Amino acid sequence: MKILVKEVRAMRRGITLWNPFAELERIRRELDRLFEDVFPTADREEVLAPPVDVYETDSEVVVKAELPGVKKEDIDVTIKENTVHIKAERKEEREEKTENVHRVERFYGRIERLVPLPTDVKAEKAKAEYKDGVLEIRIPKQKVTKEAKVQIK
Numbered sequence: 559m560k561i562l563v564k565e566v567r568a569m570r571r572g573i574t575l576w577n578p579f580a581e582l583e584r585i586r587r588e589l590d591r592l593f594e595d596v597f598p599t600a601d602r603e604e605v606l607a608p609p610v611d612v613y614e615t616d617s618e619v620v621v622k623a624e625l626p627g628v629k630k631e632d633i634d635v636t637i638k639e640n641t642v643h644i645k646a647e648r649k650e651e652r653e654e655k656t657e658n659v660h661r662v663e664r665f666y667g668r669i670e671r672l673v674p675l676p677t678d679v680k681a682e683k684a685k686a687e688y689k690d691g692v693l694e695i696r697i698p699k700q701k702v703t704k705e706a707k708v709q710i711k
Contacts, residue, residue: 626691
């Protein structure tokens with residue numbers, strides 16, 4: 559019995575949940591890398607796709623996007639056809655110094671992400687809050703009637 563319990567515990571540690579969205583994001587990155595290798599363009603503007611969490615409660619859909627270093631005024635959110643479109647811009651703030659800069663590893667430029675929603679929503683009643691680099695959008699769900707009586711003429 560002890561051996562069986564140890565085997566079950568070992569199996570649990572080895573099991574990982576498959577996340578289809580993470581897999582799609584990995585494929586997107588690989589395709590982007592492939593196209594960059596085939597068609598290199600030095601003047602192409604890079605666009606960062608921020609990580610997002612999407613979940614729903616009984617009454618609303620919640621979208622959280624990480625936008626560190628972005629000012630609230632530089633964020634634009636649009637909801638159309640059950641898709642949230644997040645656009646932002648992180649601007650580089652430089653001061654003239656006599657120091658030599660050896661490395662800058664922060665992204666400056668456009669940030670954009672289209673997030674499909676899992677259900678119909680009331681876009682006009684959406685509310686957004688931006689705090690500590692995280693944008694949280696709450697959108698009430700659209701009540702869909704599952705049954706409707708159709709009158710025959």
